[in-house]
Amino acid sequence: MPEGHTLHALARDLDAAYRGTQPTATSPQGRFAAGAALLSGRTFLQATSWGKHLFVEFDGDAWLHVHLGLIGKFSIDEREYAAQVPVVGQVRLRLETDEHVADLRGPNLCAVITPEQVEAVTNRLGPDPLRPEPDPDLAWRRISRSGKSIAELLMDQSVLAGVGNVYRCEVLFRKRVDPFRPGRELRRSTWDAIWLDLVDLLPLGVATGRIVTLEEQVEQVRAKLASGAADRLTERHSYVYKREGEPCLVCGSRIRTRVVGGRNLFWCGRCQRRR
Numbered sequence: 001m002p003e004g005h006t007l008h009a010l011a012r013d014l015d016a017a018y019r020g021t022q023p024t025a026t027s028p029q030g031r032f033a034a035g036a037a038l039l040s041g042r043t044f045l046q047a048t049s050w051g052k053h054l055f056v057e058f059d060g061d062a063w064l065h066v067h068l069g070l071i072g073k074f075s076i077d078e079r080e081y082a083a084q085v086p087v088v089g090q091v092r093l094r095l096e097t098d099e100h101v102a103d104l105r106g107p108n109l110c111a112v113i114t115p116e117q118v119e120a121v122t123n124r125l126g127p128d129p130l131r132p133e134p135d136p137d138l139a140w141r142r143i144s145r146s147g148k149s150i151a152e153l154l155m156d157q158s159v160l161a162g163v164g165n166v167y168r169c170e171v172l173f174r175k176r177v178d179p180f181r182p183g184r185e186l187r188r189s190t191w192d193a194i195w196l197d198l199v200d201l202l203p204l205g206v207a208t209g210r211i212v213t214l215e216e217q218v219e220q221v222r223a224k225l226a227s228g229a230a231d232r233l234t235e236r237h238s239y240v241y242k243r244e245g246e247p248c249l250v251c252g253s254r255i256r257t258r259v260v261g262g263r264n265l266f267w268c269g270r271c272q273r274r275r
């Protein structure tokens with residue numbers, strides 16, 4: 001499932017292609033014909049994301065709300081290349097201008113909603129570290145009152161929005177947090193460290209299109225971004241994610257896995273022992 005950095009990059013790319021234009025909206029598949037007719041010809045004002053939700057504001061208080069779910073994909077192509085892109089799956093929504101064609105396929109949710117409904121959706125979500133001025137205290141209030149494990153809480157979108165399984169596993173390892181520690185037994189300083197690390201790491205994911213968590217790669221990407229040459233990393237590495245049975249990069253003991261919060265948690269039993 002796409003994590004928040006993917007949605008943030010999608011909002012950025014949609015914005016770059018469509019902001020200020022009046023795209024023609026259609027539903028080639030037919031399932032979103034009424035919604036597309038409502039949006040077609042309106043001015044595209046701004047695309048934003050909050051966690052795994054995408055919102056596009058059109059003039060006249062019409063908002064497009066999309067959740068990609070597990071298999072959804074929203075591709076944006078320049079018109080001259082769009083015909084060369086292989087077509088996979090039915091197109092729920094197409095946005096077209098003279099320059100661009102964007103196709104939404106297989107979303108979990110695609111709807112036109114009001115500003116009040118946008119607020120109702122975002123009120124249910126925890127802070128997203130990628131949004132301007134997110135509120136980590138809101139997440140802390142929910143974590144510090146909960147008997148659930150921190151590993152489970154990090155996956156709860158009403159606690160923290162946008163963090164998925166990969167960042168969950170990796171940030172808990174990076175900060176050496178016992179994933180099974182209940183939220184109410186977590187120290188405030190530990191939560192602050194987790195939050196600041198996510199604030200630091202997620203923009204690197206937006207910039208590179210990859211989840212970068214290994215410290216040496218974090219340094220490489222930062223250096224590349226600072227020099228203006230944001231090369232895409234060719235290999236993906238992680239400290240613990242999908243490394244079950246392999247030796248921990250820090251202490252050498254075997255990485256373990258267990259389903260927590262509906263997804264496989266990966267952790268090092270030695271580095272992430274409760275202290």
Ligand SMILES: [Zn+2]
Pocket residue numbers: 248249250251252253268269270271272
């Ligand atoms: Zn270890």
